[in-house]
Amino acid sequence: MNRLLKQGSVQLAVILFCLSLTHFDLKATTIPFDPSQGLVVVEATIDGRVHGRFGIDTGADFFYLDRQFAKDNKLKFTPNLRTRGVTGVEGSDAPSVLSISSLKIGDEEVRNISARAVDLSKFISDPRAQIPDGFIGGDVLREFYVTIDYPNSTLELSQSRPDFLRGKKYSKTRFRLYKDHIIVDARVDDHTTISMLFDYCASVTVLSQRKAEHYGLPTDSRKPYRIDLLVNDNLESEDVVTVTRDLTQLKKSMPRADISGIIGASFLRQHKVTIDYSAKTIYVHHRP
Numbered sequence: 001m002n003r004l005l006k007q008g009s010v011q012l013a014v015i016l017f018c019l020s021l022t023h024f025d026l027k028a029t030t031i032p033f034d035p036s037q038g039l040v041v042v043e044a045t046i047d048g049r050v051h052g053r054f055g056i057d058t059g060a061d062f063f064y065l066d067r068q069f070a071k072d073n074k075l076k077f078t079p080n081l082r083t084r085g086v087t088g089v090e091g092s093d094a095p096s097v098l099s100i101s102s103l104k105i106g107d108e109e110v111r112n113i114s115a116r117a118v119d120l121s122k123f124i125s126d127p128r129a130q131i132p133d134g135f136i137g138g139d140v141l142r143e144f145y146v147t148i149d150y151p152n153s154t155l156e157l158s159q160s161r162p163d164f165l166r167g168k169k170y171s172k173t174r175f176r177l178y179k180d181h182i183i184v185d186a187r188v189d190d191h192t193t194i195s196m197l198f199d200y201c202a203s204v205t206v207l208s209q210r211k212a213e214h215y216g217l218p219t220d221s222r223k224p225y226r227i228d229l230l231v232n233d234n235l236e237s238e239d240v241v242t243v244t245r246d247l248t249q250l251k252k253s254m255p256r257a258d259i260s261g262i263i264g265a266s267f268l269r270q271h272k273v274t275i276d277y278s279a280k281t282i283y284v285h286h287r288p
Helices: 067-072 209-215 248-253
Strands: 029-032 041-046 050-056 064-066 076-078 096-105 108-118 134-136 145-149 154-158 170-174 176-178 181-188 193-198 205-208 225-231 235-245 261-263 272-276 281-285
Touching (some): 064 067, 067 096
Parallel strands (some): 205 235
Antiparallel strands (some): 029 154, 041 050, 041 096, 181 225, 272 281
């Protein structure tokens, strides 16, 4: 289809992390988020005193904080603990361990978190991007039904089975988990099906250079274009703003995933979905 956009007409800020988190006790809560950058960003409070803006990241498995933010707010670093490196689409970093007593999101509170501090600027090359203070990852999210309602800019975390599942106003699509990453099958325009990450921390949808070249799409990362995407035959968006990126380093960190792209907010903002990690299912809410 190859509907090329003018250079600079879309904000390019793609972040993806790969690690894990434990020790939480969240209950149901509904929280508004700021969709201005294409990310699901909510306000939260650390240790009862440090206020910040944090992205909901289905591509991360720890609670990540920007290292300078953590230092400026005198958060507690845990010395001499070795951790795996963090790899994203645009960079990598060696994380430092943080000990967080509490994270309050809306009316709910997460306690005793072993978080990670990284230099978030290494993962976002676009100087226009407003980098959040951190990201909340999959090891928290997978314990909940996670409902992200882009049309109404709200996030809901629920430990109990949501009421909407008693009715019929939804459809289901299955996904696979690679560590804490959600992977789905998607068809690009009328081409073959490929594996893609389902990532609420990507502000734009991405195709690998190899697939873009194969489909006859622009391989220059500075030239956004539009495609149609169909996920597992029942989750569809048309005219999805997409860019081509080199995913080599990301694919090396996920060698068995065989991903060819990332489904980001330029696709997801058209939908209200609930992610059920335990059942490996995405519930697609039907529009009224």
